[in-house]
Amino acid sequence: MSEAQSSSVSSQEKLVSDIKSVIADAEDLLGATADQAGEKIATLRARIQERLKDARARLASAEAVLLDKTRAAARATDAYVHESPWQAVGIGAGLGFLLGFILGRR
Numbered sequence: 001m002s003e004a005q006s007s008s009v010s011s012q013e014k015l016v017s018d019i020k021s022v023i024a025d026a027e028d029l030l031g032a033t034a035d036q037a038g039e040k041i042a043t044l045r046a047r048i049q050e051r052l053k054d055a056r057a058r059l060a061s062a063e064a065v066l067l068d069k070t071r072a073a074a075r076a077t078d079a080y081v082h083e084s085p086w087q088a089v090g091i092g093a094g095l096g097f098l099l100g101f102i103l104g105r106r
Contacts, residue, residue: 012062012066012069013066015062016059016062016063016066019055019059019062020059022055023052023055023056023059026048026052027052030045030048030049030052033045
């Protein structure tokens, strides 16, 4: 998986996590205002509930796309390692050496 793909997947995972948090907070807010009366409040609550339903559906779609991209990247990485095992070992050893060198200097 390239660095750009990894960064993209990571930012998408963060976005999905943030959206889940916002949806949960909005649902908590709706629950806290459940005892409020009035036509405006009822209309507002209904509209917010509809938007939350839509947001959950979009989030599920985004998660499915993210999962597909992650699986595709994993398949591509697996294929590369099977096609060029010694290059993969060399890259892994080089990254391990670099990481050890950086952490060892601290």
